[in-house]
Amino acid sequence: MTGKHFYHALALTSTLLLSACTSTENASPHARQLALISEQAMSSDLAYQVVKSLTVEVGPRIAGSEGDKRAVLWAENKFKELGFDKIYKEPVRVRNWSRGIADAKVISPYQQKLFISALGGSVATPEGGLITQVVMFDSLASLKQAETASVQGKIVFINQRMQRDRAGKGYGPVVIGRSQGAIEAAKLGAKAVLIRSVGTDNSRFAHTGVMQYSEKVEKIPAGALSNADADNLEAMLAASKDVTLAVEMRAKEHGWQTSYNVIGEFTGSEHPEEIVLIGAHLDSWDEGTGALDDGAGVGIVTGAAKLINSLTGQPKRTIRVVLYASEEFGLTGAQEYTRRHKAELGNIIVAAESDFGAGEIYQIDTLFAPDALQAAKPLFTALARIGVKQGNNQAGGGPDVSMLPKHGVPVVSLLQDGTYYFDYHHTANDTLDKVDPKSLAQSQAAYALLTYFMANADVDTRPAPASESPSH
Amino acid sequence: MTGKHFYHALALTSTLLLSACTSTENASPHARQLALISEQAMSSDLAYQVVKSLTVEVGPRIAGSEGDKRAVLWAENKFKELGFDKIYKEPVRVRNWSRGIADAKVISPYQQKLFISALGGSVATPEGGLITQVVMFDSLASLKQAETASVQGKIVFINQRMQRDRAGKGYGPVVIGRSQGAIEAAKLGAKAVLIRSVGTDNSRFAHTGVMQYSEKVEKIPAGALSNADADNLEAMLAASKDVTLAVEMRAKEHGWQTSYNVIGEFTGSEHPEEIVLIGAHLDSWDEGTGALDDGAGVGIVTGAAKLINSLTGQPKRTIRVVLYASEEFGLTGAQEYTRRHKAELGNIIVAAESDFGAGEIYQIDTLFAPDALQAAKPLFTALARIGVKQGNNQAGGGPDVSMLPKHGVPVVSLLQDGTYYFDYHHTANDTLDKVDPKSLAQSQAAYALLTYFMANADVDTRPAPASESPSH
Ligand SMILES: [Zn+2]
Ligand SMILES: [Zn+2]
Ligand SMILES: [Zn+2]
Ligand SMILES: [Zn+2]
Known part of the structure; x- marks a missing residue:
C-alpha cells in the first residue's frame, strides 16, 4: 500500500465510521464493526486470490475426477493457510461421468x-x-x-x-x-x-x-x-x-467415487453449537476452470469468513464455511450434508450459498421468522451502504441450501448481478479473466456483513417460515 | 416493405436528393445518382445476404481444401444469380496445409x-x-x-x-x-x-x-x-x-493444389477496357466460418457492384469484382493476379480491397495522382454524408491490392472500424452472428459510392504517386 492509498483508506474509514455513528443505527453495538468490515472487505482482494489459486492450481474439477480430488486437498490446505480453527471433510458418494x-x-x-x-x-x-x-x-x-x-x-x-x-x-x-x-x-x-x-x-x-x-x-x-x-x-x-x-x-459413466464436502470453521466463543453456514460448491464442469461457477462463490464465502476473523476476532456463534461436493450432478454433497447433520439442523441460525458468478450483489432476500426482521435492521442498513437493498422474505438461499428451509432453517439469498453470467456459465470459457475483482470484493463484503452480524448480534431468525414460492 | 417503411424511405430519399441539390456540388452531374446509391445501399441487406449465403452454404474454406473448392463454385453461382455480365476464374497454385x-x-x-x-x-x-x-x-x-x-x-x-x-x-x-x-x-x-x-x-x-x-x-x-x-x-x-x-x-502439408481467383464484372459501356477493381478474399481459416474474415468483404464488394448496376445501369467503365484465392497463406491469389494481368495493370483506374471485418467505414484514404483529388470532390462529399471523412493520400489499398501501387495503380483504403475485429479474427468464433447488418450496409454504401463514381465520372487518378509510408 503506498502512502497515498493508505491516506485514502484512512479517510474512507473515518467517513464510514462517522456516517455509522451519526445515523439512527447508533444504538446498535455492531455499527462500528459492520463499518470496519464493510470498508476492509470492499478493498480486500482475498476472495480474488482464493479464486485465482483454485483456478490456476486446480482448474477443472468435475465430481469424482482427479481434478476433484486435487480440489478437496486444495480446500483443506487453503482453510489451513487462512487459519480456520476447525477443518474437516465429510465423504460423499458421487457419480463420475466423463465427456x-x-x-x-x-x-x-x-x-x-x-x-x-x-x-x-x-x-x-x-x-x-x-x-x-x-x-x-x-x-x-x-x-x-x-x-x-x-x-x-x-x-x-x-x-x-x-x-x-x-x-x-x-x-x-x-x-x-x-x-x-x-x-x-x-x-x-x-x-x-x-x-x-x-x-x-x-x-x-x-x-x-x-x-x-x-x-x-x-x-x-x-x-x-x-x-x-x-x-x-x-x-x-x-x-x-x-x-x-x-x-x-x-461420454462414459465411471461408477461412483468418493468425494468430500470440505468444511472450515471459526468456532463460536459464546455459542459454539449455533451455526452461521455460508457455502459454495467446490466441483465444477470439466471444460472451463470453474472460475465463475463456482470458484467465485468459494472465494466470496472463504474470504468473508477469514476477514471477519482477522478484523473482529472470534465470533460468538460458529461460522461454518461449507464447500459442497457435486452440486452440478444433482446437489449430491448438499443432500449428504443434510442427511448427516439432520440432528443439528435446528442449530443453524442462517444458511446462504454463493453460486451465481462474480457480479455485484444488489439485493438481500431473507427467509426469517418475521419477528427477526426488525432485529436485523442494522444488517440491512450496513448492506444498503454498499448498494444492497432489502428484498422479500421468501428467499431460497441457493441450490445447496435449498433443502434446508423445510427443516425450519432460515436462509438468505444475496442476489448477484447475473447479466453476463450466462455468457460463460458451463462453458470452456468460464475462466478467471471473467471475474471482475471489484465486483467480487463487493460480494465478499456483503457476505462478510451478513455473516458477522448473524454470528455476533443478538438476533434469532429461527424457525424459517414456510415459503410458497422461493425466489431462488 | 410495409407502407410505413416505404413512406419513410421516400422521405429519406427526398431529403438526400434535396441536400444534394442545394449543396455546392450542384455542378456534379453525379450528385443525384450518388444520393440514390447511398440511400439504397444503406438500407439494402444484399451484402448481408451474400455473407450469410457464403457462411451457411460453404463455411470454412482454407486454401486448397474441399471447402475452398465449394467456395469457388459458390462464387461463380452467386455472380450468375446476381446478373454479373462476365464471370470467369483464373487458376492459382495454392499451398494446402491442414491443422x-x-x-x-x-x-x-x-x-x-x-x-x-x-x-x-x-x-x-x-x-x-x-x-x-x-x-x-x-x-x-x-x-x-x-x-x-x-x-x-x-x-x-x-x-x-x-x-x-x-x-x-x-x-x-x-x-x-x-x-x-x-x-x-x-x-x-x-x-x-x-x-x-x-x-x-x-x-x-x-x-x-x-x-x-x-x-x-x-x-x-x-x-x-x-x-x-x-x-x-x-x-x-x-x-x-x-x-x-x-x-x-x-499439422500437415498436402502439397500444392489448384484454387481460383473468381471474377465477376459489369462491363463498361464507354470504356470497357478501363477497370475499377474492388476485391476481397474468398479463402478463410478453417476453424470459423470466415464471416468477418473475409465473408464480410465478399458481401460488401459484391453487394456494392450489384446495387450500382441495379440502380444506375451499365457503368461507363468496367466494374471488376475480384475474389482472391489464398490471401491467408501469403497473398498467393493476388500475386498470381498481378502476374497474369501485368500488361493491363495500367488500365486500372483504382483498386480497393475490403478485408477488415464488418465495422462501419469512417475514413477514405487515397493514393491518387494529386491532380485527381479535386475532381474526386463529389465522391468525398457523398461519403461524408454517410460518416466517411477524407483522410490522407498515402493509402495502401488492402492486402491483395498492396502490390499494385508500385505498378502505378491508384488505390483506395476505406477504413473500417476494427475496434472489435481482433476479438474474433482467425478464431473458431468468426461466425455470422458477429456481423452487424447495419454496419455492413454502411460499408456496402461506401464501396458503392466509390465504385460508382470511379466507374462513371470524368476523373482519372493515374498514375499512383510513390508512397513512402502506406497507411495500410
Ligand atoms: Zn454452480
Ligand atoms: Zn453450474
Ligand atoms: Zn483477411
Ligand atoms: Zn485473415
Whole structure:
C-alpha cells in the first residue's frame, strides 16, 4: 500500500465510521464493526486470490475426477493457510461421468462442422456415431405436441433462445429443454437430441449442464450446440427441409467415487453449537476452470469468513464455511450434508450459498421468522451502504441450501448481478479473466456483513417460515 | 416493405436528393445518382445476404481444401444469380496445409489443459509430442536478446498483449511474434514456440494466422494459446519457475493444389477496357466460418457492384469484382493476379480491397495522382454524408491490392472500424452472428459510392504517386 492509498483508506474509514455513528443505527453495538468490515472487505482482494489459486492450481474439477480430488486437498490446505480453527471433510458418494469427444457435422445439403458439448450424464452414441435427418422445434413444449411420425428415427433440435436478465430469469424457461429434452424426444422415437445452448452469448462455446433420463424410455445421447452453430443450423433448415447430421459422442459413466464436502470453521466463543453456514460448491464442469461457477462463490464465502476473523476476532456463534461436493450432478454433497447433520439442523441460525458468478450483489432476500426482521435492521442498513437493498422474505438461499428451509432453517439469498453470467456459465470459457475483482470484493463484503452480524448480534431468525414460492 | 417503411424511405430519399441539390456540388452531374446509391445501399441487406449465403452454404474454406473448392463454385453461382455480365476464374497454385489436432497441457507443477491452435504452416511435433519446460518472454525482441542456455531444449512462450484500437494499430507490433517467433526460438535451440494469441478478446479461442520459417534454422512447431490460457500459464509461471508442458500437434502439408481467383464484372459501356477493381478474399481459416474474415468483404464488394448496376445501369467503365484465392497463406491469389494481368495493370483506374471485418467505414484514404483529388470532390462529399471523412493520400489499398501501387495503380483504403475485429479474427468464433447488418450496409454504401463514381465520372487518378509510408 503506498502512502497515498493508505491516506485514502484512512479517510474512507473515518467517513464510514462517522456516517455509522451519526445515523439512527447508533444504538446498535455492531455499527462500528459492520463499518470496519464493510470498508476492509470492499478493498480486500482475498476472495480474488482464493479464486485465482483454485483456478490456476486446480482448474477443472468435475465430481469424482482427479481434478476433484486435487480440489478437496486444495480446500483443506487453503482453510489451513487462512487459519480456520476447525477443518474437516465429510465423504460423499458421487457419480463420475466423463465427456469424451463430442463431434457433430452437417453432411447434407452442406458440409460443416458444428461445435457441440455433451450434456452432463448423457450416454454415448452407438459405435461409429449416428447419421440421420434433423428436425427442429422452438421449445420443449412444441416437441411434446409433435407427432411420432415427424420425429421417429431423427435427431431432435430444440432451438429455444435464452433471454438476458440481471436475475437470470431467462434460465428457468429454457433449461427445462436441457433437463427433459432427451426424455421427450425418446418418447417419440428420436435417435438423439441437440439443444441450443442455455446461454446468452453468441459464441461457439456450447453450454453443458446436467440432463435427465427416464427409466420408461430409451436413453438417447444429448448435446448442446453453441449458439453460433444453432444459428447456422437454423439457417440451413430455413434453406432446406432435409438436413442430415452426423453425430458422435463418447461420454462414459465411471461408477461412483468418493468425494468430500470440505468444511472450515471459526468456532463460536459464546455459542459454539449455533451455526452461521455460508457455502459454495467446490466441483465444477470439466471444460472451463470453474472460475465463475463456482470458484467465485468459494472465494466470496472463504474470504468473508477469514476477514471477519482477522478484523473482529472470534465470533460468538460458529461460522461454518461449507464447500459442497457435486452440486452440478444433482446437489449430491448438499443432500449428504443434510442427511448427516439432520440432528443439528435446528442449530443453524442462517444458511446462504454463493453460486451465481462474480457480479455485484444488489439485493438481500431473507427467509426469517418475521419477528427477526426488525432485529436485523442494522444488517440491512450496513448492506444498503454498499448498494444492497432489502428484498422479500421468501428467499431460497441457493441450490445447496435449498433443502434446508423445510427443516425450519432460515436462509438468505444475496442476489448477484447475473447479466453476463450466462455468457460463460458451463462453458470452456468460464475462466478467471471473467471475474471482475471489484465486483467480487463487493460480494465478499456483503457476505462478510451478513455473516458477522448473524454470528455476533443478538438476533434469532429461527424457525424459517414456510415459503410458497422461493425466489431462488 | 410495409407502407410505413416505404413512406419513410421516400422521405429519406427526398431529403438526400434535396441536400444534394442545394449543396455546392450542384455542378456534379453525379450528385443525384450518388444520393440514390447511398440511400439504397444503406438500407439494402444484399451484402448481408451474400455473407450469410457464403457462411451457411460453404463455411470454412482454407486454401486448397474441399471447402475452398465449394467456395469457388459458390462464387461463380452467386455472380450468375446476381446478373454479373462476365464471370470467369483464373487458376492459382495454392499451398494446402491442414491443422490436425493441437493439444497442450501443463503437467507440472499443476495439471491443466491449455487451449491452443496451430499457427498456419506450422510443422507437427515429433511423434508422441513434446514434453519439456516452458520459458516466457514478453516479446519477440526480448526473445532475440536471450542467451541460448536459457532457451535450449525448452518451449518458448511469447506473452505479448495486443492493444485494442479502432484502426487495428495494435496488430503490427504483436504479429511479428507470430510470423517470426519460430525462427528466433529455433536459433536458440527451442523445441517449439507458443505465442499469446494475437487478439483483443479474453476468450479461450486461440487465434491462428500464418507463420514463417527460415531455411537456415530448424523448423519447430508453432502454436497460439488462447488469451485466457496465456493468463493461466503466466500465473503458473509467477508461482513456479519450473513449469512443464506436453504439446502435441499433427499439422500437415498436402502439397500444392489448384484454387481460383473468381471474377465477376459489369462491363463498361464507354470504356470497357478501363477497370475499377474492388476485391476481397474468398479463402478463410478453417476453424470459423470466415464471416468477418473475409465473408464480410465478399458481401460488401459484391453487394456494392450489384446495387450500382441495379440502380444506375451499365457503368461507363468496367466494374471488376475480384475474389482472391489464398490471401491467408501469403497473398498467393493476388500475386498470381498481378502476374497474369501485368500488361493491363495500367488500365486500372483504382483498386480497393475490403478485408477488415464488418465495422462501419469512417475514413477514405487515397493514393491518387494529386491532380485527381479535386475532381474526386463529389465522391468525398457523398461519403461524408454517410460518416466517411477524407483522410490522407498515402493509402495502401488492402492486402491483395498492396502490390499494385508500385505498378502505378491508384488505390483506395476505406477504413473500417476494427475496434472489435481482433476479438474474433482467425478464431473458431468468426461466425455470422458477429456481423452487424447495419454496419455492413454502411460499408456496402461506401464501396458503392466509390465504385460508382470511379466507374462513371470524368476523373482519372493515374498514375499512383510513390508512397513512402502506406497507411495500410
Ligand atoms: Zn454452480
Ligand atoms: Zn453450474
Ligand atoms: Zn483477411
Ligand atoms: Zn485473415
